[in-house]
Amino acid sequence: MSSFLEERLPLDVRLGASWADDYEVLITTTAGGAEYRKLVHPFPVRSFHVSFTGDQADLWARVMALYHRAYGKFAGFRVRCRDDFSTNGLTGTPTPLDETLANSATGIYQLRNFYGTNGTALAGVGYPARTIYKPVASTVVAAKNGVTISSGLTVDPTTGLITIAPAPLFTDTITAGCQFDIPCRFNSAIEMTALSPSVRDCGSIDLIELLQP
Structure with missing residues (x-):
């Protein structure tokens, strides 16, 4: 069940x-x-x-x-x-540059939303993140090194995992935004x-x- x-x-x-x-x-x-x-x-x-x-x-x-x-x-x-359903200022229209995702060598990334401050993620206290498991699929947008990804992006709305093909390099910066439940x-x-x-x-x-x- x-x-x-x-x-x-x-x-x-x-x-x-x-x-x-x-x-x-x-x-x-x-x-x-x-x-x-x-x-x-x-x-x-x-x-x-x-x-x-x-x-x-x-x-x-x-x-x-x-x-x-x-x-x-x-x-x-x-x-x-x-009051909180978007990676862009809680309620704004999502953009591909909203949140930096963790590096991946497989091309699979987990969506997330940071709280507490704006800008680059900081180590330690003061910048917690919520893992986004339930994005609204039609709203997910992503970018590689600041350039919007227009093809090769797959979204799993039941897990919050996105797949980019071909897989970016580990050193590439991947950002994404979305609405979420x-x-x-x-x-x-x-x-x-x-x-x-x-x-x-x-x-x-x-x-x-x-x-x-």
Whole structure:
């Protein structure tokens, strides 16, 4: 049974949603009050909290149907964050020069999006990256050494891997941009409240990002 559904949580029911990025940090406090902090992973993990009110029939056909197809917390799905869905300034039109990808000798590259600053990636703290596993295929653009790649570019929208043929040299600089969804799963049951015979209110749906969908 597949543990990921290549479909998107309906956009129009996410009005009123809130989201947050967090980092896994282990904090130990000594008896004297000193803190020792360990960064478990250097990339953000996003969570969403969704509340909405909708027509009962529409609610069942859209949100509840996805919830049941996913078997609740079992399977993942795509979520588009209205404030962060592009490698170009969070919401801009992607360009081939948006993000520098890691060097590869095989011609296969993983899409990613950096946070915290602009420009060249920096070593150490202050420039974490989110691996883009679920790009919107039609929006992916790439460049080699600053020149847009117009042919030989293949995109896998289920993994975020792009293939360039013929394979560039290891010393070539490959950059890319795209729109993307965030792979998530339900992190709570869906509780409904009947406001009228035809209207249902959902006060809380929690979603959590999948780091390895």
